[in-house]
Amino acid sequence: MTSSFEYWHGKPRSDIDWQPYIDTKKCTGCGMCVVTCSEKRNVFGYDLKEKKAVILYPENCMVGCNNCQVGCLWDAITFPDIKSVKDVSKDIQENKVFKEELEKKIGIRR
């Protein structure tokens, strides 16, 4: 399946280590993570029999976002260390990719 999130500011998304992991022992099945993730990305599924959240499309996860983890009262969601993502962000900055995208964005607005 091809994903619309294949690249992140020019970097292959698959090279970036960023996605949620669920500890099924801690998950109470409240569904907060499922609905916190946007419909556009929709990383989670829900197992109706086990009453647990499931990671369905980890590659859709927005780089740097951990809103599902933030909203989990049971601390059942973890993410990789943000440091490697931050390094990627810095690298993109150094290559002026954000700057180019910014100029395109405000160019359209003006």
Add this chain to the structure above:
Amino acid sequence: MNEKKWHGLERNLFIWHPDINYDACNSCGMCIVTCGSNVFSWNIERNKPSIENPGNCVIGCTTCGKLCPENAITFPEDPKVYVRKIITSYKIFPNVKKELNERLLKFPDHALNGGTKQ
């Protein structure tokens, strides 16, 4: 747009948005191009981002702050502490449940073991 909700609660009951430390910001543009909620605008004269739509910021989201290569973006408090306070002070779970059912109806491939498929 003007009646944003967060799991059934009025978004405007809560103050949650990034703040920019302009001394640290090097105008790279990361924040404005990565935010999916249109929180930022660009001040062309100063060549710096501005917080244009603070009420658009997703409660508990700190993505721009985590990604900012210059660590120039801060939030009012630890997001997990803040969101936990809201969740435990208001009864949001009936609404979350409703949202979950709606989500699974809208995206049946996300309902496993007993959804409309299998």
